[in-house]
Amino acid sequence: MSEEHTYSVTMEEQEYIYPSYEFVSQANMTDPKIREKMSLDNFPYYYKEFADMLEWDEYWHTMLDTSDAPCWRWFVGGRLNASYNCIDRHLKEHKNKTAIHFVPELEEEDIVHMTYQTLYMRVNEVAAVLRDELGLKKGDRVTLHLPMVPELPITMLACARLGIIHSQVFGGFSGMAAGERAWDSESEVLITMDAYYRSGKLLDHFAKAEEACKKSEEMGQTIKTVCIWQRYKGKNSSPTPMKEGRDIIMNDLVAKHKREIVEPVSMPAEDILFLMYTSGTTGRPKGIQHSTGGYLSYVTAMSHIIQDIKPTDVYWCMADIGWITGHSFIVYGPLSLGASTVIYEGVPTYPDAGRCWRVAEELDVNIYHTSPTAIRMLRKAGYDEPDKYNYKFKHMTTVGEPIEPEVWRWYYEKVGKKKAAIVDTYWQTENGGFLCSTIPGLEPMKPGSAGKTVPGLHAVVYDGEGNEIPPGAGKAGNICMVNPWPGSMQTIWKDRDRYVRTYYERYNKDPKSTDWRDWPYLTGDAAVLAADGYFRILGRIDDLINVAGHRLGTKEVESAALAVEEVAEAAVVPAKDEIKGSIPDLYVSLKPGYEPSEELEKKINNMIREVVGPIATPKGVWICADMPKTRSGKIMRRVLGSISNNEDVGDVTTLANPEIVQDIKEMVDKKLGR
Ligand code: WTA
Numbered sequence: 001m002s003e004e005h006t007y008s009v010t011m012e013e014q015e016y017i018y019p020s021y022e023f024v025s026q027a028n029m030t031d032p033k034i035r036e037k038m039s040l041d042n043f044p045y046y047y048k049e050f051a052d053m054l055e056w057d058e059y060w061h062t063m064l065d066t067s068d069a070p071c072w073r074w075f076v077g078g079r080l081n082a083s084y085n086c087i088d089r090h091l092k093e094h095k096n097k098t099a100i101h102f103v104p105e106l107e108e109e110d111i112v113h114m115t116y117q118t119l120y121m122r123v124n125e126v127a128a129v130l131r132d133e134l135g136l137k138k139g140d141r142v143t144l145h146l147p148m149v150p151e152l153p154i155t156m157l158a159c160a161r162l163g164i165i166h167s168q169v170f171g172g173f174s175g176m177a178a179g180e181r182a183w184d185s186e187s188e189v190l191i192t193m194d195a196y197y198r199s200g201k202l203l204d205h206f207a208k209a210e211e212a213c214k215k216s217e218e219m220g221q222t223i224k225t226v227c228i229w230q231r232y233k234g235k236n237s238s239p240t241p242m243k244e245g246r247d248i249i250m251n252d253l254v255a256k257h258k259r260e261i262v263e264p265v266s267m268p269a270e271d272i273l274f275l276m277y278t279s280g281t282t283g284r285p286k287g288i289q290h291s292t293g294g295y296l297s298y299v300t301a302m303s304h305i306i307q308d309i310k311p312t313d314v315y316w317c318m319a320d321i322g323w324i325t326g327h328s329f330i331v332y333g334p335l336s337l338g339a340s341t342v343i344y345e346g347v348p349t350y351p352d353a354g355r356c357w358r359v360a361e362e363l364d365v366n367i368y369h370t371s372p373t374a375i376r377m378l379r380k381a382g383y384d385e386p387d388k389y390n391y392k393f394k395h396m397t398t399v400g401e402p403i404e405p406e407v408w409r410w411y412y413e414k415v416g417k418k419k420a421a422i423v424d425t426y427w428q429t430e431n432g433g434f435l436c437s438t439i440p441g442l443e444p445m446k447p448g449s450a451g452k453t454v455p456g457l458h459a460v461v462y463d464g465e466g467n468e469i470p471p472g473a474g475k476a477g478n479i480c481m482v483n484p485w486p487g488s489m490q491t492i493w494k495d496r497d498r499y500v501r502t503y504y505e506r507y508n509k510d511p512k513s514t515d516w517r518d519w520p521y522l523t524g525d526a527a528v529l530a531a532d533g534y535f536r537i538l539g540r541i542d543d544l545i546n547v548a549g550h551r552l553g554t555k556e557v558e559s560a561a562l563a564v565e566e567v568a569e570a571a572v573v574p575a576k577d578e579i580k581g582s583i584p585d586l587y588v589s590l591k592p593g594y595e596p597s598e599e600l601e602k603k604i605n606n607m608i609r610e611v612v613g614p615i616a617t618p619k620g621v622w623i624c625a626d627m628p629k630t631r632s633g634k635i636m637r638r639v640l641g642s643i644s645n646n647e648d649v650g651d652v653t654t655l656a657n658p659e660i661v662q663d664i665k666e667m668v669d670k671k672l673g674r
Contacts, residue, residue, distance in 0.1 A: 013530050014405050014446050014447045014448055016444035016446055017412065017444060017445045017446070018444045018445075019421040020418070022394070022419060023308075023395065023419070023420070023440065023441065024441045026394070027441025027442075028304050028305060028309075028441070029305045029308075029441055029442065030441050030442065032442065034442070034455050035452075035455060038455040040458050040482065043456075043483050044483070045063065046456060047074075047297075047456065047485070047486055049301070050297040050300070050301040050456075051075055051078070051293070051297045053297060053301055053336075054085050054300060054336070055084070055085055055089050056080045057079040057080055057081070057266040058078060058079040058080075058266070059077075059078060060076055060077045060078030060269055061076065062075075062077060063075065063076075064484070064516075066484075066514050066515065066516050067514055068514075069514045069515070069519055070500060070503070070504045070516075071490060071491050071499075072294075072484040072516070073270050074270070074294035074297075074486045075269040075270075075293040075486070076269065078269040078293050079266045079267060079268055079269065080266070080267060081160070081161065081163075081264035081267055081292075082157075082267075082292055082332065083127075083158070083160040083161035083264055084161070084264040085300075086157060086332060086336050087099070087116060087120050087123060087157065087335065088120065088264065090116050090311075091116060091117065091120060093338075094338050095115065095117040095120075096115055096116075096117065097115060097116055097311070097338070098113045098114065098115055098116075098340040099114055099115060099335060099340065099341070100112075100113075100114040100340070100342075101114075101314070101341070101342045101343070102114065102149065102343050102345070103342060103344045103345065103359055103363075104197065104346075105196075105347070105350055106197060106200070107358075114150060116338070121259060122150075122154050122254075123154055123158045123161060124161070124259075124260060124261050124262050125254050125258060125260055126155055127158040127159075127162055128262050129158075129227075129250070130142070130158055130159065130162060130164060131162055133253050134189055134225060134227070136162065136189065137162065137163075137164070138162060138163035138267075139163065139164075139271075139272075140164050140188075141165045141167055141185040141187045141275065142159060142164055142165070142166055142167065142187055142189045142190075143167050143169060143178060143181060143182040143185060143187040143189070143212075143223075144166055144167065144169065144190075144191045145168075145169045145171060145175075145178040145191070145192045146171055146192060146193055147193055147196035147205060147345065148171070148196070148343055148344060148345045148346075149196060149345060150343060151229040152168065152321050153321065153330070153335075153343070155191055155229075156321075157335075159274075160274075160292075161262060161264045162264075162265050163271060165185075165273070165274055167181060167182075167185045167275040167276070167277065168274070168321065168322055168327070170322030171193075171205065171322055173322070173612070173615075174208060174211065174610055174612060174613045175207070175209060175210065175212040175215065176211055176212070176610070176611050177285075177611070177612060177613060178208065178209075178211075178215075179211060179213065179214065179217075179219070179223075180215055180219065180285065181287075182212060182216040182221060182223055183215070183216045183219040183220065183221040184277070184493065184494075185275055187216075187223065188221075188222070188223060188225065189223070189225045189227065190212055190223045190226045190227070191226075191229070191250065192205060192206060192212075192228055193229040193230070193231060194206045194230050194236055194237045195231045195237035196231055196345060197231075197345055197346050198346055198347060200350060200351065202231070202237060204238045204239060205238065207240040210240065210243075213226065224246065225246060225248065226243075226247045227247075227248055227249075227250040227253070228247060229250045230249060234251070236249075267292045268292070268293075269292055269293025269294065270291055270292070270293065270294075270490075272289055272291065272292070273292045273295055273296070274327065275288065275493050276288045276290065276323075276324050276327060276429055278324075278428075278430070278551055279551045279552055279553035279556060285553070285556070286492045286493075286498065287494070288430050288493075289489055289490045289491050289492065290487075294432070294486035295432045295486070296332060296336060297486050297487075299332045299487060300333055300336040300337060302328075302329075302434050302487075303333030303336070303337050305439065306423055306425065306437050306454060307329065307333065307367060307369070307423075308440055309333070309337050309339045310337070310339065311337060311338040311339055312339075313340070313366055314340045314342065314363050314364055314365045314367070315339050315341055315365070315366075315367040315369070316341075316342035316344070316360065316363070316368050317329045317334075317368075317369035317370070317397070318344060318348060318368075318369065318374060319370070319400075323550065324432075325399055325400065328432060328433055333433075340363075342359070342363060342365060348370075348374050348377065349378065349381045352381075352382070353381035353385045354385050354388060356378065357385060357389035357391060358389060360391035360393070361389045361390055361391040366392060366393055366395070367394065367395045367396070367397075368393050368395075368397070368415070369399070370397070370399075371398065371399055371400040371401065371548065371549040372398055372401050372407060373579060373580050375398065375407055375410070375411050375415075376578065376579045376580075377579055378415075379410045380578075383410070383414070384414070386414045387414070392419065393416055393419070393420040395421050395422075395440060396423075397422070398422065398424050399425045399549065400546075400548075400550070402448070402538065402539065402581075403424060403447075403448060404448065405447035408422070408447035409447060412445075421440040421441070421445070423437045423440050424437065424438075424445075424448075424449065424451065425450065426525075426535065428523060430489045431487060432486075432489070433454075433487040435481065435523070436450040436451055436452065436453050436457075436535050436537070437450060438452065439455065449530065449534040450535050450537055451535070452533045452534060452535070453481075453535075457481055457483065458482040459479055459481050459482060459529075460479075460480055461476075461477040461479050461480075461527055461529045462477050462480055462507060462520075463478075466507055470529075471529045471531050471532075472529070472531030473529075476527065476528045476538055478506075478523070478524075478526065478541060479523050479525050479527035479535060479537070480520040480521055480522050480523060483516060484519075484521070488521070502522075502524075504520075504521065504522065506522045507520040507522060508520075524540055524541055524544075525537055525538070525539065525540060526539060526540075543555065543637075545557075545573075545574040545582055545583075545584050546581055547581070547583055547584065547615060547616070548579075548580040548581065550615060552584065554584070556612055557612055557616050557618070558572050558586075559611075560607055560608045560610075560612050560616070561586060563607055564600075564603055564604050566590050566591060566600055566603075567590060567591070567604065568588075568589050568590055568591040569627050569635065570587070570588045571586075571587045571588075571627060571635045571637055571640055572584045572586050572587075572618070573587070573640045573641035573644055574641065574644075575619045575620075575644040576644075577619070583618070584616055584617075584618045585620050585641075585644040586620065586621050587622045587624055587640050587664070588622070588624065596623035600623065601621040604621045605618060620644075620668070622664065622668060624663070624667070626657055627640075628640065628652065628658075628661050628664070629655060629657060630655060631654070631656045633656070636655060640664070643665050646669075649661055649665065
C-alpha cells in the first residue's frame, strides 16, 4: 500500500449473533457441507449448480475457458436468453403472480401490481419498438437514463430479449454524465423519461436529454433518437420543448405495437448483457462489461443462497436500478427466481420516517435490502418508527459501505425486530454479485463484518509487498480474489489494457499465463481478516470516495471544478459524514488575478452538481492561497483530508510549502466553528 494510505485497525471484533429458528427452518441453503463442496480443489466444477438454475436453449460444453486470461469465458458453447429466463419461463406456473410492485412516491397514487403475464406483454411490445421502430439489433448499445419506474426494467428486459446491450445511467446523474457514457458506448439511442417524483416534487428529467445529446455530440457521438417515456401516460410532464426529428414519445410507439410478441434471441452465453459505468481512478468512467450466461447464473444463485429468495417472497431492495445492486438484485436475480420485486420511486423518508414500514406492511414485504446510508438516515429520522408497523421481515441485507456495529444493531433490533437474519454483502460493480457474506441459515452474523467469502469464492489479503497476511493477524491489507467466478466482469468496454492494469497487474506473476492461479483479482479495497475467516472491509485504497454507498472518482469531481474559469488547481478528499459515510470536500486554488468570494464558491459548487450530479455536491468549497505540495509538486491529499476531518495533519515539514497547511486549517476551523 502506498504511504498515503495508513489504516488504524482499532475496532474490536464483535460477538456473534445467531439467526432465529424461524429463519433457519425455512432457509434455502442449509447444507453444512457447502463450503467443502465448493473448496478450491473442486474449482470450477461446482459452478455447474449455478448454471443449472437457468434454462438453456443449448447446454454449454466448456465451463471455464482461460485461454485469453484474465478475460474469463464461462459456460462456453451455451445459448440462452436473459429476458426469457426472467419472464417467459415463469408463465406456466406464475403468470398471474406479481412480478413488480411499483410504489409511486406520492402516497395518494395507487401502487401498481404488474403480473408476470403483464410484464411479458409490456416487454414484448417494447422489444417490437426497439427492433421495428428504432432499427436496433443484437450487439447495438442503447443508453438508458431512467428513474425508478417499471419502464426501466421493462426497457432493460426488452433489450435483453433482442441481445441489445443496455447501459443504464443512474437517473440522478447529470445529462452530461449520461452524454459522456453514451459517447463511450457509442449509443445512437437514448431512452429517458419526461419527469419523476423526488421528495414530493415532479422533477423535469427530460431537460437532461438535451445536455446529454450536446455532450455526446461534442465528444464525437451523435445521439440520433431520444425516446421519452411518460410518467403519466398520454400526458407530457416536462416543460422542456422536444426537438423535431430527434425526440419521440415512447408510449406512442408502444401503442402501435400492442400485444405484439417478439421471440427471444438465443444468445451465446458469452455475449454481453449490459454495460454499467463506474468511476475509475482517472477521469474517464469505465464501462464494466457483463456477460449473459455467467452473470445471470451468478445473480440467480446469489439471490437464492444469500438473499434467500423464493418465488413466494415479496422482496424489496431499496437501491436504485441505476447502480449494480439494482441491476443484480432488483431486476435480474429476483425475477430469474420468479419472486415479486418492489420498485420504489422516491426518497425513503418521504413524506415521513414511517414510509418504508408502511410500504412493507401494505405489501407484506418479507425480504428487505438497503445500504448503511439509508439505515443511518432512517435511524436518525425515526428511531422507534418501525415499532408502529406490523410488517415481518425474515431477511435483511446491507450493502455498499462498511456499517458501524451500532447502526447494525438498530437495523437488527428495530427494523428486523430481532427476527430477521442480516447479511452484510460486500462486492463491486465489477463482480456482478457478492464476494463476501455470511450464509444466512448456516453462519452467525457479526456486526460490522461482511463474513466469509460467498461459497465458491476464495480470497486472500496481501500486504504492500504481496505477502499474504494470515487470518487473525490484526493487520489490514489488499483483499484479492484467488479464483475467477461466473459473475465477474468480462473486461472494460473497448479497453482490455485498462482492465488488466486495474484489476490484475498488481499481483500477476506472469502476464502470459493462462492458468487462473496466476491472476488474483485486486478489489482495490482494504480489509482485515479475522481468525474465524470473516472479513471486515475498511474502504478503498485508491482515489475513490464512497458517498452513500456509491463510488465517485475524485478525478471526476476535480475535473468538474477545474472547468470553472477561475480555478487553477483542485483536490477532493473524503470528509467523514454521520449519514453518508463520506462526502467529497473540495480544496481549490485560483488562477492569478482572481479573488476568493462566496459567489465563486457557489459557482464551483453548481458546476460540480451540473457536471457530475447532486450526489457529488461537496461538503465545503475551500478556496486556498496555495495547495500543500510535495517537493515534486504533488498535492498532498492526505494532509487536506486530515484538515477536513479535524485530525492531526502529522509531519508536514518535508512539504515544499509547509506554512500553507496552518493557513488552510485556520480557515476551515474558523468557518466550521471548531
Ligand atoms: C464498498 C456496490 C463495506 C467497497 C455493490 C467496494 C462495501 C465499493 C460493501 C463498490 C460492504 C461495497 N462493506 N464496503 N458490505 N459493499 N462496499 O461498485 O469499497 O458501487 O469496493 O458496488 O463499495 O461499490 P460499487
